[in-house]
Amino acid sequence: MNTTGHEANTYELDALIVGAGFGGIYSLYKLRNELGLNVQTIDRAAGVGGTWFWNQYPGALSDSESHVYQYSFDRDLYNDTNWGTKFVTQPEILAYLNGVVDRYDLRKDIRLETSMTSATFDDRAGTWTVATDKGDTIICRFLITGLGLLSAINKPDFPGADDFKGEIVHTGAWPTDLDLTGKRVGVIGNGSTGGQVITAVAKVAGHLTSFQRTPQYSVPAGNRAWTAEELQAQKDNFEENWNQVKTSSVAMGFVESEVEMFSVSAEERERIFEAAWQNGGGFRFMFETFCDIATNPEANEEAAKFIRRKIGEIVHDPETARKLTPTDLYARRPLCDSGLYETFNQPNVSLVSIKENPIVELTEAGVKTADGVIHELDVLICATGFDAVDGNYKRIDIRGRNNELLRDHWVDGPTSYLGMATSGFPNMFMILGPNGPFTNLPPSIETQVEWIAGAIGYLAPKSGAWLEVRPETESEWTDICADIADQTLFPKAASWIFGANIPGKKRTVMFYLGGIAAYREILDSEAAEGYPGFVSHVSEPALV
Numbered sequence: 001m002n003t004t005g006h007e008a009n010t011y012e013l014d015a016l017i018v019g020a021g022f023g024g025i026y027s028l029y030k031l032r033n034e035l036g037l038n039v040q041t042i043d044r045a046a047g048v049g050g051t052w053f054w055n056q057y058p059g060a061l062s063d064s065e066s067h068v069y070q071y072s073f074d075r076d077l078y079n080d081t082n083w084g085t086k087f088v089t090q091p092e093i094l095a096y097l098n099g100v101v102d103r104y105d106l107r108k109d110i111r112l113e114t115s116m117t118s119a120t121f122d123d124r125a126g127t128w129t130v131a132t133d134k135g136d137t138i139i140c141r142f143l144i145t146g147l148g149l150l151s152a153i154n155k156p157d158f159p160g161a162d163d164f165k166g167e168i169v170h171t172g173a174w175p176t177d178l179d180l181t182g183k184r185v186g187v188i189g190n191g192s193t194g195g196q197v198i199t200a201v202a203k204v205a206g207h208l209t210s211f212q213r214t215p216q217y218s219v220p221a222g223n224r225a226w227t228a229e230e231l232q233a234q235k236d237n238f239e240e241n242w243n244q245v246k247t248s249s250v251a252m253g254f255v256e257s258e259v260e261m262f263s264v265s266a267e268e269r270e271r272i273f274e275a276a277w278q279n280g281g282g283f284r285f286m287f288e289t290f291c292d293i294a295t296n297p298e299a300n301e302e303a304a305k306f307i308r309r310k311i312g313e314i315v316h317d318p319e320t321a322r323k324l325t326p327t328d329l330y331a332r333r334p335l336c337d338s339g340l341y342e343t344f345n346q347p348n349v350s351l352v353s354i355k356e357n358p359i360v361e362l363t364e365a366g367v368k369t370a371d372g373v374i375h376e377l378d379v380l381i382c383a384t385g386f387d388a389v390d391g392n393y394k395r396i397d398i399r400g401r402n403n404e405l406l407r408d409h410w411v412d413g414p415t416s417y418l419g420m421a422t423s424g425f426p427n428m429f430m431i432l433g434p435n436g437p438f439t440n441l442p443p444s445i446e447t448q449v450e451w452i453a454g455a456i457g458y459l460a461p462k463s464g465a466w467l468e469v470r471p472e473t474e475s476e477w478t479d480i481c482a483d484i485a486d487q488t489l490f491p492k493a494a495s496w497i498f499g500a501n502i503p504g505k506k507r508t509v510m511f512y513l514g515g516i517a518a519y520r521e522i523l524d525s526e527a528a529e530g531y532p533g534f535v536s537h538v539s540e541p542a543l544v
């Protein structure tokens with residue numbers, strides 16, 4: 001027995017899946033239900049759902065349209081899913097994922113409130129030994145990590161935080177019993193999450209103060225009910241729609257524009273932007289209007305100017321409008337909102353630009369800024385994002401061949417081949433690891449899980465066999481990702497996409513920006529050619 005009263009066990013599995021979000025759930029289905037392997041999933045959370053379990057803050061909404069923010073592997077599941085609005089809320093997505101788990105009878109092989117504390121590869125046996133915080137030891141051939149792209153929270157350490165008499169919460173670890181009605185609420189951060197939480201909480205808070213470091217470009221989400229015809233068409237056109245998604249770039253369920261910004265007149269640009277603004281959607285605004293907003297600085301400025309003008313038209317107080325208006329590139333993950341700028345017209349909402357007037361410390365009563373003002377608060381919400389992509393990997397002792405620690409392997413920044421494998425860590429397959437595709441996530445997750453299941457299906461019958469990515473393949477992939485990123489404007493904007501949001505984190509390219517279509521082709525040929533990017537090791541004669 002360990003200190004929790006749980007009897008510690010050592011047991012063997014074919015595969016251990018860590019994480020019960022979109023990726024972990026589908027992996028369990030593929031490996032257990034389809035390949036018939038002995039598999040278990042563990043997750044540190046008290047429920048399944050990953051991101052959608054943790055991010056239960058008010059206003060949490062997916063910014064991918066619902067007809068493509070789901071699984072596509074089972075047409076019956078798709079037909080039975082009836083999401084009535086263009087964008088779906090966190091409770092709906094969490095209910096969906098729970099429904100999927102029950103539909104395929106996965107729950108009995110998911111251990112909740114169980115964290116992987118270490119994982120070590122045994123070169124001789126060709127197995128992974130995983131320790132959990134329950135004291136269990138799991139020995140498995142295949143380790144599938146779906147630890148979450150945006151899961152390790154970034155909570156700033158403000159001086160005086162211990163003195164603050166109110167409550168400090170992070171959106172990514174939201175206490176579901178927190179009632180903000182009538183309270184004095186501060187929100188630090190105004191990314192995708194901050195925008196959602198500000199808009200929702202301002203409706204109930206006594207007063208809301210937004211502490212904004214960098215103003216953001218945001219366009220309306222345009223959320224609305226799908227019409228009956230639209231819903232029917234989504235189901236009738238299942239194959240064509242998903243084929244379109246998987247042969248597109250950002251996998252968002254629309255056809256990306258091929259029109260260059262300056263190939264049309266100024267009037268036509270205005271018409272296209274206005275239509276996109278009215279229709280809604282951040283990715284649509286950036287990628288469906290023109291093809292060069294993310295690559296050509298002048299084209300980018302046209303889009304930025306349009307949004308800046310809208311902010312000026314919406315926000316009544318000129319000083320608030322000035323503070324809310326970005327002046328830099330429109331080159332972060334494109335945001336959309338449900339009335340964010342309008343929220344700043346409410347009498348119970350105020351904005352503090354902490355770039356101009358930094359936070360000095362927290363006091364007993366609230367947040368003190370450089371001008372000496374103490375902003376009195378009952379609750380301080382940190383919508384300050386995540387140590388994205390590799391954050392969770394660095395927090396666990398993962399040791400590959402020769403006892404090499406993954407965080408040492410990634411000392412110059414996280415790398416991988418295809419976002420799924422890193423050299424020295426055989427038979428460890430990451431879902432949404434570094435340098436995976438930058439898209440609407442469920443289609444990329446499905447793509448990766450299907451590829452991983454293919455690789456495991458190939459290895460499983462060969463006793464003790466493992467695949468290990470060649471170091472040179474990994475370096476080439478890193479270079480490819482960097483070259484593609486350099487052709488875009490994204491690296492020029494400081495955001496989590498390049499690790500720029502975490503103090504001290506090395507700025508590196510962390511995504512493959514070549515689009516899902518090209519990505520899927522690379523994956524297909526890697527598997528079809530017998531995994532040439534990998535060294536294939538068989539410790540005993542193959543059984544097949």
Ligand code: NA7
Binds near residue numbers: 150191192193354386
């Ligand atoms: P983001 O996009 O990383 O946004 C975090 C926000 O928090 C952003 O406004 C940051 O300002 C701000 N921030 C971070 N640290 C601090 C400190 N120390 N002081 C003040 N302000 C700070 O995270 P989100 O959760 O909004 O979104 C992440 C993704 O989740 C999103 O793209 C979707 O894919 C879903 P900054 O801009 O860095 O100046």
